[in-house]
Amino acid sequence: MQSLKITVLIAVGLLMGINTYAQQNNDPAAVSLKTLLNRVDQNAPTLLTDSAAIKIRRTQAAETHSNWLPNLRLSYQSDIGTNNNVAGPYFGFGIIPTDSKVRAESNTSAVSATVGVAALDWEIYNFGSYGAQNKVANSDIQVEQNQFANSRYQLRAYTIGNYLQLLRLHDLLGIQSLNIQRNAEILHSIQSLAKSGVRAGVDTSISEAELSKARLNYIELVNQQKQVQLQLSSVSGLPYQSIVPDTTAEMMLIGQSTVVQSLNPDTVNHPVINYYRSVYQNSLQRESMVKKSYNPKILLEAAAWGRGSSIDANDHFNSLSSGWGIDRSNYLVGIGVTYNLFDIRRRQLKLRTQKATTDYSLQKLSEQRQLLSISANQADVELETARQRLQEIPRQLKAANDGYRQKLSLYKSGLTDIIELNAALNILYRAETDLAQAKFAYSGALFQKAVTENQVNTVLNLLK
Numbered sequence: 001m002q003s004l005k006i007t008v009l010i011a012v013g014l015l016m017g018i019n020t021y022a023q024q025n026n027d028p029a030a031v032s033l034k035t036l037l038n039r040v041d042q043n044a045p046t047l048l049t050d051s052a053a054i055k056i057r058r059t060q061a062a063e064t065h066s067n068w069l070p071n072l073r074l075s076y077q078s079d080i081g082t083n084n085n086v087a088g089p090y091f092g093f094g095i096i097p098t099d100s101k102v103r104a105e106s107n108t109s110a111v112s113a114t115v116g117v118a119a120l121d122w123e124i125y126n127f128g129s130y131g132a133q134n135k136v137a138n139s140d141i142q143v144e145q146n147q148f149a150n151s152r153y154q155l156r157a158y159t160i161g162n163y164l165q166l167l168r169l170h171d172l173l174g175i176q177s178l179n180i181q182r183n184a185e186i187l188h189s190i191q192s193l194a195k196s197g198v199r200a201g202v203d204t205s206i207s208e209a210e211l212s213k214a215r216l217n218y219i220e221l222v223n224q225q226k227q228v229q230l231q232l233s234s235v236s237g238l239p240y241q242s243i244v245p246d247t248t249a250e251m252m253l254i255g256q257s258t259v260v261q262s263l264n265p266d267t268v269n270h271p272v273i274n275y276y277r278s279v280y281q282n283s284l285q286r287e288s289m290v291k292k293s294y295n296p297k298i299l300l301e302a303a304a305w306g307r308g309s310s311i312d313a314n315d316h317f318n319s320l321s322s323g324w325g326i327d328r329s330n331y332l333v334g335i336g337v338t339y340n341l342f343d344i345r346r347r348q349l350k351l352r353t354q355k356a357t358t359d360y361s362l363q364k365l366s367e368q369r370q371l372l373s374i375s376a377n378q379a380d381v382e383l384e385t386a387r388q389r390l391q392e393i394p395r396q397l398k399a400a401n402d403g404y405r406q407k408l409s410l411y412k413s414g415l416t417d418i419i420e421l422n423a424a425l426n427i428l429y430r431a432e433t434d435l436a437q438a439k440f441a442y443s444g445a446l447f448q449k450a451v452t453e454n455q456v457n458t459v460l461n462l463l464k
Contacts, residue, residue, distance in 0.1 A: 030246040033163050034460055036236055040159050041152065043237035050148040057144040061137035068130050070122030070300075078114045078324060083107075083311060103315075112323025114308040120301070127295035132288050139282040146275040153271040155235060157451045162232050164443050166245040169225040171436035176218045179429050182404075183211040186421065189412055203418040210422060249463055250439045253446055254390065256462050265453035267372050276365040283358040290354050294347040296339040304331040372452055379449035386442035393435045400424075400431035 041047065087102045187207040194204050226240065233240035267273060307330075310323030407424035410416040450459040 030244050031238070031242065032246045033160065033249060033463060036163060036232065036238075036243070037156055037159055037460070039236040039238055040155060044152075044155055044235045046155065046235075047148070047152055050144075050151050054141065054144045054148055057137075057141045061134075061141055064133050064137040067133060068123075070120055073119045074117070075119075076114075076116040078112070080110055080112050080320065082109070083111045101315075107317070109317045110320065111317060112310045112320040114324055114326060115305060116326065117303060117305040119303040122300040123297050124300045125298040127292060129289070129292040129295055129297075132285070132292045136282070136285045136289050139278070139285045143275070143278045143282050146271070146278045150271045150275040153451075153456075156456060157447075159232065159235060160447050160451070160456070161444070162228050163245055164440060164447065165228050166225065166232075166243070167247065167250055167443065168436060168440040169221055169228065170245055170247060171439065172433060173218065173221050173225065175429065175432045175436060176214060176221055178432070179425075180211065180214045180218060182425060182428075183207065183214050186408070186411075186425070187211055189408075190418070193412070193414075206418050206422070210425075246463075250443050252463055253443055253459070254439070263449070263453060263455045263458060265376060265455070267369070267376075267452075267454060270372060270454040272368050272372065273365070276361070276368050280358065280361040280365050283354065283361045287351065287354050287358060290347065290351045294340075294343040296337055299336045299338060300334075301336060302331075302333045305329070375452040376449065379445055379452055382441065382445035383449060386438060386445050389434075389438040390442060393431070393438050397428075397431040397435055400428040404428040 084107055085102055187204070190203045190207050229240040229243045232238070232243050236243070306326035306328065308323055308325045308327045310318045310320050312318060404424045404427070407416060407421045411418070411421045447456070447459065450456045
């Protein structure tokens with residue numbers, strides 16, 4: 001592990017010039033990964049939306065908790081009409097117009113009547129149905145909260161990935177800046193040699209083409225950098241120009257590789273697992289609610305009412321004004337039990353559907369556990385491969401740098417041609433970009449491991 005640190009430090013020493021271009025361009029102050037993640041937690045539009053969804057679930061739960069409240073209906077009416085009925089049974093669907101006695105002879109005289117009613121009906125006990133409804137409502141809140149935590153975790157992973165891309169592009173821009181300087185140096189030398197007749201004019205054209213290509217590559221890298229900055233700006237609320245990565249982050253992580261190896265995975269409390277576990281638990285609660293929603297119901301019924309009528313006890317039709325007001329009062333209290341026998345079949349069908357949903361939720365939970373396990377193994381392999389690259393690349397970089405310097409000296413002495421010099425320069429450029437890619441691969445594998453094993457905060461704490 002010590003050799004890894006030494007070789008990487010050698011490579012960094014060879015690339016000290018890469019980071020100087022940022023200072024020369026007067027870039028804004030660097031934004032640390034921790035700072036960026038805090039801004040994302042506070043300003044990401046998707047998180048604000050998910051937070052509002054939690055409030056909805058809480059208000060729905062409060063509504064469900066009030067299902068036990070009774071119904072108390074008040075009614076008062078004064079009417080004018082006839083009271084001329086005959087005997088006969090009927091179903092009382094809707095409003096029953098009158099309930100007066102049956103008369104031997106038809107009498108269509110108008111009568112007045114008044115009735116005031118206060119009626120109470122209360123489902124005082126339903127064998128656990130209220131409790132099951134409340135548990136489902138609370139479970140819905142838990143699912144929404146875990147959905148929020150999962151979204152937040154995934155967004156943090158997305159932010160980290162883009163931040164590492166910024167670090168990679170920063171390194172590549174520095175490498176390209178050095179490549180432009182080297183090509184400009186070669187062109188200047190060729191122009192001097194061409195004027196003195198040592199070199200042919202065609203070498204100047206070839207060198208100018210290489211310099212132009214390097215500049216075009218730089219322009220493309222700047223465009224890619226701005227695109228990544230815009231993506232981070234959309235989730236953090238920061239101006240995209242101000243999102244400049246802290247270039248010391250990669251070396252801090254590489255320098256603490258021993259600590260990284262000692263990370264203990266925490267997949268039990270992983271946000272992804274917590275979300276799918278809560279979905280599964282919610283489905284189980286709904287099974288219980290289905291079972292209890294078709295239980296018998298015990299009802300408390302009570303009513304008090306008063307009536308007045310223009311017909312007296314002797315069946316005399318008096319003046320209409322005598323029907324206003326209350327003449328007689330009554331009350332009625334009772335307890336009833338209601339149960340629909342056909343609910344047995346409905347319960348079976350609905351429970352079968354809910355059990356299928358529960359089985360699906362359990363399968364999704366198992367699937368996510370397996371995916372996390374596979375992802376953790378892949379991250380370990382990638383991390384080890386990245387370590388090996390970082391150990392080998394400094395040798396390639398030193399050899400390529402020495403080869404380029406030798407070819408440049410030989411070219412200036414007239415002992416080699418422009419083709420071989422450009423080939424040496426391309427080998428050096430490839431070696432430098434390989435180092436940048438290796439650093440990016442190491443950081444990416446490290447954070448993939450941290451995201452998979454729920455250790456992002458531990459890795460972030462390694463960054464000063």
